[in-house]
Amino acid sequence: MQTLWDYRYAQRIQQMSSSIIRELLKLTNDPQIISFAGGLPAPSVFPVEEFKQAAINVLNNSGSAALQYGSTEGFEPLRKWVVEYSVRTGINITTKNVMITSGSQQGLDLIGRVFINPGDRILVEAPTYLGALQAWQAYQAEFISVESDEHGMKIDALDAALRAGPKFIYVLPNFQNPTGRTTSLERRQKIVDLAQQYGVPIVEDDPYGELRFEGEALPSISSLDSECVDIACTLPYAGNVIYLSTFSKILAPGLRLAWVIAPENVISTLVKAKQGADLNTAKFTQMTAHEVCKNGFIDQHINVIRKVYLERRNTMLDCLDEHMPKGVQWNRPEGGLFLWVTLPEHLNTTDLLQRALKEKVAFVPGEPFFPSGGGQNNMRLNFSFSPPDLINEGIARLGRVIQQEM
Amino acid sequence: MQTLWDYRYAQRIQQMSSSIIRELLKLTNDPQIISFAGGLPAPSVFPVEEFKQAAINVLNNSGSAALQYGSTEGFEPLRKWVVEYSVRTGINITTKNVMITSGSQQGLDLIGRVFINPGDRILVEAPTYLGALQAWQAYQAEFISVESDEHGMKIDALDAALRAGPKFIYVLPNFQNPTGRTTSLERRQKIVDLAQQYGVPIVEDDPYGELRFEGEALPSISSLDSECVDIACTLPYAGNVIYLSTFSKILAPGLRLAWVIAPENVISTLVKAKQGADLNTAKFTQMTAHEVCKNGFIDQHINVIRKVYLERRNTMLDCLDEHMPKGVQWNRPEGGLFLWVTLPEHLNTTDLLQRALKEKVAFVPGEPFFPSGGGQNNMRLNFSFSPPDLINEGIARLGRVIQQEM
Numbered sequence: 099m100q101t102l103w104d105y106r107y108a109q110r111i112q113q114m115s116s117s118i119i120r121e122l123l124k125l126t127n128d129p130q131i132i133s134f135a136g137g138l139p140a141p142s143v144f145p146v147e148e149f150k151q152a153a154i155n156v157l158n159n160s161g162s163a164a165l166q167y168g169s170t171e172g173f174e175p176l177r178k179w180v181v182e183y184s185v186r187t188g189i190n191i192t193t194k195n196v197m198i199t200s201g202s203q204q205g206l207d208l209i210g211r212v213f214i215n216p217g218d219r220i221l222v223e224a225p226t227y228l229g230a231l232q233a234w235q236a237y238q239a240e241f242i243s244v245e246s247d248e249h250g251m252k253i254d255a256l257d258a259a260l261r262a263g264p265k266f267i268y269v270l271p272n273f274q275n276p277t278g279r280t281t282s283l284e285r286r287q288k289i290v291d292l293a294q295q296y297g298v299p300i301v302e303d304d305p306y307g308e309l310r311f312e313g314e315a316l317p318s319i320s321s322l323d324s325e326c327v328d329i330a331c332t333l334p335y336a337g338n339v340i341y342l343s344t345f346s347k348i349l350a351p352g353l354r355l356a357w358v359i360a361p362e363n364v365i366s367t368l369v370k371a372k373q374g375a376d377l378n379t380a381k382f383t384q385m386t387a388h389e390v391c392k393n394g395f396i397d398q399h400i401n402v403i404r405k406v407y408l409e410r411r412n413t414m415l416d417c418l419d420e421h422m423p424k425g426v427q428w429n430r431p432e433g434g435l436f437l438w439v440t441l442p443e444h445l446n447t448t449d450l451l452q453r454a455l456k457e458k459v460a461f462v463p464g465e466p467f468f469p470s471g472g473g474q475n476n477m478r479l480n481f482s483f484s485p486p487d488l489i490n491e492g493i494a495r496l497g498r499v500i501q502q503e504m
Numbered sequence: 505m506q507t508l509w510d511y512r513y514a515q516r517i518q519q520m521s522s523s524i525i526r527e528l529l530k531l532t533n534d535p536q537i538i539s540f541a542g543g544l545p546a547p548s549v550f551p552v553e554e555f556k557q558a559a560i561n562v563l564n565n566s567g568s569a570a571l572q573y574g575s576t577e578g579f580e581p582l583r584k585w586v587v588e589y590s591v592r593t594g595i596n597i598t599t600k601n602v603m604i605t606s607g608s609q610q611g612l613d614l615i616g617r618v619f620i621n622p623g624d625r626i627l628v629e630a631p632t633y634l635g636a637l638q639a640w641q642a643y644q645a646e647f648i649s650v651e652s653d654e655h656g657m658k659i660d661a662l663d664a665a666l667r668a669g670p671k672f673i674y675v676l677p678n679f680q681n682p683t684g685r686t687t688s689l690e691r692r693q694k695i696v697d698l699a700q701q702y703g704v705p706i707v708e709d710d711p712y713g714e715l716r717f718e719g720e721a722l723p724s725i726s727s728l729d730s731e732c733v734d735i736a737c738t739l740p741y742a743g744n745v746i747y748l749s750t751f752s753k754i755l756a757p758g759l760r761l762a763w764v765i766a767p768e769n770v771i772s773t774l775v776k777a778k779q780g781a782d783l784n785t786a787k788f789t790q791m792t793a794h795e796v797c798k799n800g801f802i803d804q805h806i807n808v809i810r811k812v813y814l815e816r817r818n819t820m821l822d823c824l825d826e827h828m829p830k831g832v833q834w835n836r837p838e839g840g841l842f843l844w845v846t847l848p849e850h851l852n853t854t855d856l857l858q859r860a861l862k863e864k865v866a867f868v869p870g871e872p873f874f875p876s877g878g879g880q881n882n883m884r885l886n887f888s889f890s891p892p893d894l895i896n897e898g899i900a901r902l903g904r905v906i907q908q909e910m
Contacts (some may be wrong), residue, residue, distance in 0.1 A: 139572075141569070150560060361510070375642075
């Protein structure tokens with residue numbers, strides 16, 4: 099008998115991306131493959147001992163509370179911690195501006211649920227984060243891609259795209275996924291000015307901002323917007339930017355904890371949407387994360403992560419210098435997890451991947467990150483996950499594969 | 505300056521329920537209020553010590569893995585545990601039929617995302633679980649309510665409702681939320697037969713099935729469907745029922761762990777949808793739950809829960825006998841967390857709630873559980889959360905409030 103379920107998927111399911119990266123990650127379960135394909139933090143930097151002590155403290159001191167349902171907004175002391183931590187982003191907020199989510203992916207999903215009607219256009223950088231495309235395709239969004247360079251979205255292209263009436267602008271200003279690029283201060287200011295001019299709000303996705311190991315931190319887009327809304331920056335934030343960040347990159351992704359900062363009325367609507375999505379985020383992990391973070395541990399820990407990732411980025415840059423044939427180019431991100439490689443135009447990285455997998459090395463081809471096409475000759479390389487010796491061996495393998503293709 | 509966000513909510517947000525229960529639970533934060541309004545397990549039965557030992561073991565033995573991203577389907581050993589545990593539901597499954605979700609609420613949400621187009625009709629019991637209504641309203645579902653009595657949906661009404669072409673049938677067969685009612689075996693069989701006849705699949709939501717403290721367990725709807733699909737019940741499940749259950753009621757809700765059982769092709773589509781929703785469920789909590797459950801602890805623990813809830817149900821029944829004026833009726837659920845009270849028809853429980861709160865006692869009025877109206881003179885009482893002395897005092901207060909109204 100035929101099941102009644104399989105021909106009954108909703109229209110939005112037809113639109114869901116083919117999950118290329120997911121399929122790829124399955125392939126790379128082969129332990130012999132050196133993978134630069136994931137977006138995984140280095141497991142060696144997870145603070146396992148601190149976490150264990152925190153879990154013990156939470157269960158000893160408030161075990162029943164930790165194992166009970168929590169509020170949809172999130173564990174109040176953790177929201178307070180976010181308020182204090184966010185002083186560095188330069189916007190003035192209270193806990194009413196903060197919601198805890200089950201990873202930043204859920205923040206993106208809830209934003210889609212609250213704001214996107216079928217056919218709405220979302221303005222994105224080209225290339226952009228694949229998870230945002232996946233989240234919003236479920237709500238039948240369409241995408242307007244804005245050509246970008248090493249300094250972020252090109253302003254002429256942004257101006258033209260804003261005329262198409264997007265619902266909001268989506269931007270990852272720091273060490274962007276997939277390119278590792280950082281939007282310059284001048285462009286940040288321009289994005290805020292143009293968004294104001296056209297009356298279009300902004301989603302600022304900032305999972306990697308604190309992982310800067312070189313150069314000077316730049317003001318967040320929300321802080322520039324905040325100045326524009328409230329010159330003295332003294333009122334609780336009520337501007338046009340929804341800001342997302344996460345514990346996944348500064349503590350551990352296995353907690354599935356992240357946060358959204360937004361005007362109070364937006365938060366209260368996102369909270370209603372989250373109630374229908376998963377009621378609340380696990381209180382036990384929230385309380386444990388708070389216990390780990392509460393006494394300034396996180397800043398000290400971020401310094402450890404920066405040091406490890408700087409070494410790995412440097413190793414990867416050195417290995418690329420050594421092993422890549424002429425005609426291959428790459429950038430030099432000042433932080434984050436990724437760098438971006440550009441091959442000569444006649445090469446196709448999706449084809450190349452099959453050969454690379456035979457040589458036991460993996461990367462993500464550029465194409466899926468461009469919703470309107472492009473990126474055929476690009477690849478995303480993750481430098482955070484593999485230790486230096488594997489980076490060396492993996493880039494050597496990749497160099498040989500590319501050399502053969504050329 | 506006016507924010508650009510607040511007038512831009514999607515159409516689906518206009519449809520979201522007013523979250524009556526949520527508002528109510530806020531009110532009942534007053535520690536003087538005795539609340540029968542929640543759906544909370546008794547915190548005294550949370551296995552805090554076992555959980556602490558499990559968390560320590562997980563972090564000692566596989567700390568880095570526990571804190572890393574996991575697969576979207578869920579932690580493989582936990583899925584295997586679900587396969588073994590589900591033998592009791594009488595259907596033959598493999599891990600390919602199982603996905604771990606961030607609470608059952610997420611299972612409901614993902615089912616909505618995968619199957620519901622705007623305007624699709626979902627057939628529900630009247631009354632039914634409010635969280636399902638909330639989840640599916642986000643996908644602009646409409647609801648067909650089927651009148652129910654102490655044995656579940658009335659079969660004539662179900663037959664008539666199936667003619668309206670629902671996308672699927674949603675049923676909570678055991679100790680239903682909000683009524684505590686259990687669908688009889690005869691009705692279960694009829695539901696499966698009619699679903700077959702009309703070609704309509706079924707979502708079987710079973711969070712409370714194991715919390716039976718009296719009477720005999722009845723076969724799950726999925727097992728009756730399975731017999732119908734595969735007489736020998738030997739093939740991996742490929743039938744017409746999606747089955748949901750959860751760790752929230754047998755272990756602890758603060759983990760946000762539940763599971764979906766479905767035909768393999770449905771699971772793989774739900775997994776794609778989950779990837780866009782939150783990437784994966786926290787691996788740390790999955791590994792810890794597996795560590796707690798793996799050596800048969802759960803069956804022994806369920807017996808503890810049953811004993812506590814039986815005592816509390818009995819206390820509540822005795823107190824209702826003692827304190828309720830004539831004309832008030834209630835049922836006697838054989839398990840679960842809730843019982844259902846019916847007042848004389850001229851009384852309105854939504855009005856009554858305001859007076860009850862003044863007397864420092866809370867319940868949930870019946871109306872929100874009826875998507876097509878009804879329940880004005882009903883109330884849901886939770887008997888699992890409050891210890892016996894508070895049940896006694898709370899029901900005495902409630903009896904006085906109702907007496908005054910009559």
